[in-house]
Amino acid sequence: MNFPDLILNRKIWQRLMAAWETGKLPHSLLFYGPPGTGKEGHAIEIASLVSCQHPNEKGACGKCGGCRKVASFQHGNVYLILPLPRGKGTIKKEDDPLKGLKTAQLEELRKQMAAKGKDPYYRIELEHANTILINSIRDLRRKIYMTTSEFGWKVILIFEAEKLCIPQPESANALLKILEEPPDNTIFILVTSNVASMLDTIRSRCQQIYFPPLSDEQILADLIEHKVPGQQAGVIAHIAGGNIRLARELAGSFDTITGAIELLERALYDSNPDHWQNLISHCTVLKKQGNAALENFFRAVILYFRDILVFSQAGPQALVIRQFEAKYKQLTLKNTGVPWEQLIHQSENTLRYLKANGYVPLIITTWLLDLQSILNQENRLYFNLTEW
Template identity: 30%
Template sequence: MNLTEIFCQDRAVDSLQRAFAAGKVPHALIFAGPPGVGKFTAAKCWAELLLCASPIKKDNAFIHCGKCPSCMAFESGSHPDFHHIYKELLRFSRDTENRKRTPIDLPIDVVREFVLEKVSIKPNLSASKVFVISESERLNTASQNALLKVLEEPPGRSFIILLCTKLDNLLPTTKSRCQIIQFGSLSDEKIIAHLVAGGINREQAKFWAGFTEGSIGQAELFSQLEPSFYDIKKQAVRRFADLKITDAVDFAQWISSTASGLTESLEKLRPDTSKSDINRQTKKAFVQIFVSVLSDAMRAGLADNGKIVHFDQADCVGKLAQRYDCRRCADLIEACFETGRFIDASVNEKLLFEHLLLSLTNSGTIRA
């Protein structure tokens, strides 16, 4: 794949193409946008173009040649001057104590060992070096401060690309040293067409487009999970619509055991992601189900004719709209977001879901 083939991110690609054509390529970039909209794919294509020995111009756009030693090495996944930086690299640290840790943020040890130590070393194959830092919103303050000098003046012809889903998590000093390229959410129609072309039936494709809020990567991922996450979400929504206080503990246990099965499936699809992160992602997917169906119930209560995510379970949405007024829906959505924050903090998820479900039966709310 080359840069011109990035799906539905024309504005971002045009910005990069103009910079390359003018010979004014920024040494530090932030690719900002929601998860699953093509930031990492674009970063890889951009890196391959920057590392290529003989870029070519085709249809008024620059692409890598695909034939030089640099391109051959890149395509084989073994280019010595391309460095993908992610928090799980900690398990490959020289420090044995670091290898025992399970990182939640992107620690300074990873930044020092895999960026700062390597950025000043002469390139091996190409004239440049490229560092792509995933989940840069997880860079803690110490990690960001350590990066400031190389972001402002990268040694030699080094390029650094930060992939970020939450710009507010980056320090002003970090953002001021980078050019920000915005990546947007995709339209439902684009995602539906893409999923249907990949063999997903239209009803499911329509649901995933709404549920993931324009994230084609997330929509693809959820649609590939086994057992079927679509069937699981339908069961979860149905149980929620019929939820009684006496069912809360059993429902919480079902969520925990079902999420464990999804975790195993997700591990196969994302082998480079830590198990702790995958556990959090699957648990937060259930929280997202509750948030989306409560949002639908709120719209129904307001007689809002806007998009309903759970259009395929309109009867369940109707039950929830009758049970909760709009203010109560808003309170419960906030409780769900609070649960998501607790999951990120690695609080016991079974207890969290018990508390959340008790809250959803009008018997109290989660407090920080």
């Protein structure tokens, strides 16, 4: 393999390899599914397999000139298409798509492509790259019908392929014409984490392959292999929700998880109103970073409540965030009879409202009020009963 670090989806990979070996690999493939499942990595592995001089039973050898050129995106037969910034109106119809980029942007792109060549889960992401430019497709059309210095098959990788269709589908329509009459010995691999935004006409031209989220066990094993301490790895595997890229990011910043929980605790259990404001500001910043950032925060919070629920029912054995054991003990002693599952439920709902673009301060305030009401109601009931 070209990426020793890629967690293969064995079922998909074996199917693709068998198709390639028997000459039945479809001309157009669409890899779709949630982020952090290795879709781009698998696509690059296919490009490597097709270009490899000494493939073995696992796939590409990862060592020959062909493999090395694919991994550095310098193979004459492998084209990478991805969203690019539009530049400042200087780009003409027949221009190279990179012409609109400034030197610093080109440098950044090169740097990120080099990182991608080493890490299949690295996400190439240029600022203002909101669409796949029509010039990229025109440029592709010019190149793929020409003969190149390299023998063999051509592979066209299209990352974030939904951006062929966003905001306008002009690039998708231009690509469609190529897909309808593809040149010989050419394989298109479109990759997207947002298949719902893709035109049906494009989707129906491709063999669609779904990449499911990785299992918690796969993520845990990967983190342990990367020397993440066992206890942290367990927490991260829970929060990452099958997204290996997210898991590795969280491993590098584990204190963001514990930090999220501490922020919430202060807002919930300390009467100083500044803590509410801090939590609102924090979530406002997360919302600006995107829904994924909000989701990480709420996953940590939900895991925390779930842990308390587990602790209150079964004790410390099944805890995920073990370092909080003393904290859980204190909380469950202080808050007997609290329906912790309601706190989980409220937090899940709140995340849904926030993702649907609600007004962050209002939603977070309502959430905190709801949580406090659940906590206090039970306390009141408890105290009343004991007074009685």
